[in-house]
Amino acid sequence: MTGTPVWAQLAYLVAAVCFVLALKGLSSPKHARKGNLLGAFGAVLACVTVFFYAELDHLVWILLAIAVGSVVGAVGAQRVQMTQMPQLVALFNGVGGGAAALVALLELGDIAGAGEEVGGFTLAATAFTIVVGSVSFSGSLVTFAKLQELMTSRPVVFPGLPVAFAAALLGGVVLSVLTVTDPAVPTGVLLALIGLLLGVLLVLPVGGADVPIVISLLNAFTGLTVAAGGYVLDNTVLLVAGTLVGASGTFLTKLMAAAMGRSVGNILFGALKGGSTLGAGVASDRPVRSAGAEDVAILLGYAHKVIIVPGYGLAVAQAQHTLRELVDVLGERGIEVGYAIHPVAGRMPGHMNVLLAEAQVPYEQLKEMDDINGEFKQTDVVLVVGANDVVNPAAKTTPGAPIYGMPILNADEAQQIVFLKRSMRPGFAGIENELLFDPKTTLLFGDAKDTLGKLLSAVKGL
Amino acid sequence: MSEPVVWLTIFVLSVFVGVEVISKVSSTLHTPLMSGANAIHGIILLGAILVTGYAESGLELAVGLAAVVLATVNMVGGFVVTDRMLQMFTRKRPVPKADQNGAGGVTR
DSSP states (O other): OTTSOHHHHHHHHHHHHHHHHHHHHHTSTTTHHHHHHHHHHHHHHHHHHHHHHSOOSOHHHHHHHHHHHHHHHHHHHHHOOGGGHHHHHHHHHHHHHHHHHHHHHHHHHHHHHHTOOOOHHHHHHHHHHHHHHHHHHHHHHHHHHHHTTSSOSSOOOOTTHHHHHHHHHHHHHHHHHHHHHSOOHHHHHHHHHHHHHHHHHHHTTSOGGGHHHHHHHHHHHHHHHHHHHHHHTTOHHHHHHHHHHHHHHHHHHHHHHHHTTOOHHHHHHGGGGOGGGOOOOOOOOOOOOBOOHHHHHHHHHTOSEEEEEEOHHHHHTTOHHHHHHHHHHHHHTTOEEEEEEOTTOSSSTTHHHHHHHHTTOOGGGEEEHHHHGGGGGGOSEEEEESOOGGGOTHHHHOTTSTTTTOOOOOGGGSSEEEEEESSSOOOTTOOOOGGGGSTTEEEEESOHHHHHHHHHHHHHTO | OOHHHHHHHHHHHHHHHHHHHHTTOOGGGHHHHHHHHHHHGGGHHHHHHHHHHTOOSHHHHHHHHHHHHHHHIIIIIHHHHHHHHHHHHHOOOOOTHHHHSSSSOOOO
């Protein structure tokens, strides 16, 4: 950090501390918002500092680019629907990784052009930033496409995929070594292209239900990329911030994978080992018992205890508000109602909590899986709204099912189960749910919002 | 201590801090946490500003500016969207009378 004055280094230290406190704050509901603001403060502080000591050219252009990026980022962040949150996080992560790769390419150009002697470590870190940044960029774009349903959310596997992946990986290693021994821009560009290819090949075979874990993993990748970039640029705040995100991201990825009863390796490469993560994905024509809104209203209106299991279908139908009204009405009738939130309900861990918070469901009614699983036995009616995989008993009973081993909500232990469904189409994991055919189960077909509206007026009329 | 070792020390200690600070997070907050961590690595903007400021050719300038735009989107967008999510967790519920009048109306 020879070129950086001491006061600027101290400012970077303050920024780094802000990031640590930000992550700490984000782990508790009470301080989360403050933590996030503190992180933003640290980031702004670090970025303003650089303008005061570095003698930068092209200032007008840089400020213009920052203005453009800020508008795009802020508008995107304000406009996005809460249901689309996973895609947005993937996109933001991807552009960050892309930026890191570009920065490292430019730095490589500097090193190669000046012909100066730099350490092998620096060159290795440069190569790492280029290749992993590119992986993060293209991988995130593919996850975005999967979640936005621009492409199929099912695993994409083709016969040569493992070979192609191994070849690309080998190419990446060779080019990285070349970059260290003989730094040159064309090698760096090739390395970036290999990285882009690797990112695509890495994410294609991952099934839709596992995509959120991949977002988290790529997030950690980008963090590590930024850390390596910090080493290349002699900048401590990049190193510390990047490492924090890399480490916490990796840990978070493991936590999430555990919540699904899977290992990270199995999520990434499971589809390559054979058909086991591929559900059939077709609607069954086995007989089920379906009922009208009035019948279900009677079930609900005369129950003592009701548990709601909300899923992504609820959010897609924008029915959270109607559901909350229904729960309010049931509450007024003296019925005990709670929401059972599976850790991976929605399209991303913790996503359902965000969606229900948006509908102003009181925090106390949201119960985590481990807290509520014992209560299903004493429950009269479980109302499953737009969820499927998180109550699928196959996770316990069918080894070989894609979701086998995932902890589920024990909805099958309740007296009555009511599914609000649009059709018999299977859930995100693409597998059939035996619970739908259980004699205790009633199906209420229709759009979640319409159906909940009908249920609401029927319960009010009881 | 040689310089790479100093950096390695900072790196290793940061790994432990990174794991330690989030080790007790409830699954309720996984989404905002991921999104917040995502915003923090937007700090690559600092690096993008530095390399762009030293750009010597038109091509370098163009690549650098692209990096600045991408990094800013990551950083600004990340912090704004995280704040938007967290706002909903802390928001107080409106007074119940709003719930009791309309039948089936969506309150937003």
